[in-house]
Amino acid sequence: MVSITINGVAYDAMEGASVLAAARDANVYIPTVCDHPDCPPFHDLPLSPRVYRGTTPHDNDKPHPKERHRLEGCGLCVVSIDGSSDPVRACLTPVESGLCIETQTDRLVEIRRTRLAGIMEHHPHACLTCAQRDGCSLEDCSSNVLKEERCCSKFHNCELRKVAEFVGIMEETPRYRSAGLLKLDEDPLIARDFNLCIDCARCVRICNDVRGVEALGIVHHADRLVVGSVAPTLMESACRFCTACVEVCPTGCLTDRGTTTGTRQQRFVPCTHTCPAGVDVPGYIRRIADDDWKGAAALVWERLPLAHTLGHICFHLCEQRCRRGDVDEPIAICALKRFALESGSNGAFEGVSPPQLHGKKVAVIGAGPAGLSAAFFLRFMGHSVTVFDAARQPGGMAALSVPTYRLPPEVLRKDLEVIQRIGVNIETGRRFSIPDEIASLVNNGFDAALIAVGLPESKRISLDGSDLHGVLWGLEFLEAIRSDQNVELGRNVIVVGGGNVAIDVAMTAMRLSGGRVRLFCLERRDEMPAHDSEVANAQEEGVELNTGWGPAIIHGEKDHVAQVEFLRCIGVLDAARNFAPTFDETQRTRVDADTVILAVGQSPPRNLPDEGNGLFLAGDVAEGLSTGGSVVHAVASGREAAQRIDRFLGFDGDARLKFCDDTTRPSWLGRDECFAPSPRVEPPTRPPDQRRTDFRLIEGTYEPEHAVAEARRCLQCDLRLDIETPALPPEKWIQLTGENVESVSAVEGVLILASVDKTPTLIKGTGDLRSLLREKLATAGDACFFACEQDRMYSKRESELIQQHLTQYGQMPSGDSDELDDLF
Secondary structure: EEEEOOEEEEEEEEEOOOOHHHHHHHHOOOOOOOOOOOOOHHHHHHHEEEEEOOOOEEEOOOOOOOOOOOOOOOOOOOOEEOOOOEEEEOOOOOOOOOOOOEOOHHHHHHHHHHHHHHHHHOOOOHHOOOOOOOOOOOOOOOOEEEEEEEEOOOOHHHHHHHHHHHOOOOOOOOOOOOOOEEEEOOOOOEEHHHOOOOOHHHHHHHHHHHHOOEEEEEEEOOOEEEEEEEEOOOOOOOOOOHHHHHHHHHOEEEEEEOOOOOOHHHHHHHHHHHHHOOOOOHHHHHHHHHOOHHHHHHHHHHOOOOHHHHHOOOOOHHHOOOOHHHHHOOOHHHHHHHHHHHHHHHOOOOOOOOEEEOOOEEEEEOOOOOHHHHHHHHOOOOOOOEEEEEOOOOOHHHHHOOOOOOHHHHHHHHHHHHHHHHHHHHEEEOOOOOOHHHHHHHHOOEEEEOOOEEEOEEOEEEEOOOOOOOOEHHHHHHHHHOOOOOOOOEEEEEEEEEOOOHHHHHHHHHHHOOEEEEEOOOOHHHHOOOOOOHHHHHHOOOOOEEEEEEEEEEEEEEEEEEEEEEEEEEEEEEOOEEEEEEEEEEEEEEEOHHHHHHHOOOOOOOOOOOOOOOOEEOOOHHHOOOOOOOOHHHHHHHHHHHHHEEEEEEOOOOOOOOOOOOOOOOOOOOOOOOOOOOOOOOOOOHHHHHHHOOOOEOOOOOOOOHHHHHOOOOOHHHHHOOOOOOOOOOOOOOEEHHHHHHHHOOOOOEEEOOOOOOOEEEEEEOOHHHHHHHHHHHHOOOOOOEEEEEEEOOHHHHHHHHHHHHHOOOOOOOOHHHHHHOOO
C-alpha cells in the first residue's frame, strides 16, 4: 500500500492498481461506462475473427485478430496528475507513491462532455435533454420525437443516463439518427437491441474472461468496434444463459426477457424464491454437479428438517419457475434433492451439534411437518423441546395418510431419527382437551407452547345420501389403508374432489379395486387445486377425470350406495374470488357406483385457542389451505413460528443454520458446446400398468452419472447476484438529521423523503423547503433520508416527480396519501 492524494485528501492505495480502482475503493467517483469492477480492463480485450448480429456476419479487419490490441474505451475517466501536462485516463494509469490526482476540473469536464458527445451521436438521447423527462412513460411524446430516437424502457434505471447527467450533455451533441439495427428477442431469457449498443464490450469481457463461456465477441469492422455473438443465435454460440452479460450492460442493449418485478433474487433466482422454505436450490445442484453430495445434502438440511420426506413428496413449485424451462426444460429439482439426500445425508451432520440449552422449555402440540420443523429449529436455537401427538406415531399426515407409493415409512423414519438425535423429545399417544389443557402447559413447566395440529379431519358437506353404506371420507379412507385395514371398494369407485387428497384417494382406490375409478370435481381442469404432475400420474394410471361437476345427491339401494347424481358446475368462485359454486340445473348426469369417496377438503379441530400469552400457532391450523396445504409450506410455517417463539423468549429469532462448510459461489462456468438445447434427464419411473397394481414407489432415484448430468444443466442463475454494482454518480440522498435540515435554504422547491432503503415515501412541493423539513423531522416516521430540488414552479415539478415515481415503483409514495389523492 502507498499513499496518494485525490482531490486534496490523502488515501492509502494498492501500488500498481489503476487510479480508477483506487478512486473507487476510496468512494471517489470518476465517470466511466466501459469499466466494470468484475471485468478485466477494456484496453486488453482480444478481438474475435468474426461475430454475428443475427445472421449477418461481421469480420474483423485488423491483422492478427486473436492478439490483444490496445483499445481506446469510453475515455470518460480522464483525470489530472501533478507533473503531467495533459489529462490521463484513470483506467490506464497505475498508482504510484505520492501521486496527486484531481478528478473534477473545468478542463476535465470539457473533455468528458466532448467524448460523451461522441458516444451519444450513436445512441438515442433526446429524452436525456427533455425538460419533461422525469416521470415520462416514453410512450406518448409531447415533443414529437420519433420513437426510434427516444430512450428505451430502461431509461429510469439506466447507468448511461446517470453518467450522462453527471458529465453533462453538450448542446452541440449531434442528433441521433437511427441506423435501423437489429432487435433480437427470439433467444431465451435475453433480448438484444443493437441500436442501443455503445461497444463498451462489458458483455464480452464477463462472458469470456469471467464466465469462460466465450459466446460473445468483438471485432473491428468498418472503422468501428462491433459486438456480437460468435454464431447467429445465442444457442448456437453455446451461451450458458447465466445473464451476466445483461447484468453488466450499461444501456438497454441487453435486457431480461420474462422477468417480473421484485427483488433481484425474486427475479433472477425464482427457484429459491418460490420455495416456501427458501432452500438454496442452485447451491445444492451445483454441489451435485461437482460430486459433492454431502455438501448438497447439508445445504438442504439447513432449511428443511424433513429433508428425506420432501425429497419424495414435495410438489416442487420451484420447477414451474425454473429459468432453464425458458431455454428447453426445467431442472428436475426435486429428484436431484432426493438423490443428494440419499447419497450424502450420512455425512451432512459431521461436526454439527445443537448448542447448549438456554434453560427455556417449549411444548409443541402436533408431530406433523410444522410441529417437527419448529422443534428442529428451536432445538438449534438452544431450547428444550417436547413434541406431543395424539397419534400412535409421529409425522402427521406424512405418516398417517400419504400413500406409500409416494412416501415409504422408512423415508420418514430417517427424518425422525435426525430430529430425535439432536435432542427433541417426542411423546405419542398424548391427547389434550382443547383449549384449556394446552393453555395450561405454559404455566406448568413450559415457557411457550406451539399448536401445530394441522387439519386432521375430512371436511364434511351436507349431501343427501352421504350416510349410506359405501360412502367414505377421503382422509379417513387413506388413514385406514395406511394402517392396513381391509376396505372393500367394489369395482366401480367414484371420487369427489379436485385437490391433492382427492388424487391420492383415486390412485389408492385404483390399486385396491382393480376396476373403474372416476374422479368428479367442481373445477375445470385448469382450475383444479391438485398439482399438475399428480393429476397427470393419476390419468396415466387410468383414473377418469370428469371436471365441472358437483354432487347433488347419492342414491342408494337397500341402504347401500348405488348411483351419484351430479349437476353441471358453471362457476366455482364469485366476483370477489370467494368459494361460491353456481350450477346449471338443466344439466344433470347419473353414474353407477359401488363406493363413493368424498375428498372435498379438510377441517381443523374445534375450539382451538388464539395466539397470545405464550401460545403460538403454525402450519395448516394457522393458515388453512390458503398457502397450498403442502408439507413444504408446513415446514416453512414451523420455521417462522420457531423464530417468533425465540423472540418471545428473549432471543434474536435467528433460525439460520450452517451445515455446509463452503458456501462461496464460483464465477467460472466454462464453455460447453452441448449445453443447450439439452433434454431433461428424467428419474427412473415405473410404467403405469405396473405401478397401479401395488403400493411400491412410483419414482426411483437417479444413478450418480444421471444426477450429475441433470445437475450440469442448471443455469446457475444465482451467480448473477455476485456481480458487483459499478460505481455510480454520487447520490442525491442526505441523511435526515437536524444539522442537515438547517443547512437547507428557505426557498421554493420540492422535498423528497425516503426510507432506509432509499425508496421515496413523500414527494411534496413547498414555498419553504427548510420549514417543511423541520416539520417533517419531528413527524417523519420511517424516513431516514431526504433530497431537495429548488424550483419556483414547485407544484409542476412535484407532479412530474410523482409521475416518475409511479412509473418506477407502480404505486404512489406512501406518505401524505390524502394530499396526493387530492393532487390527482
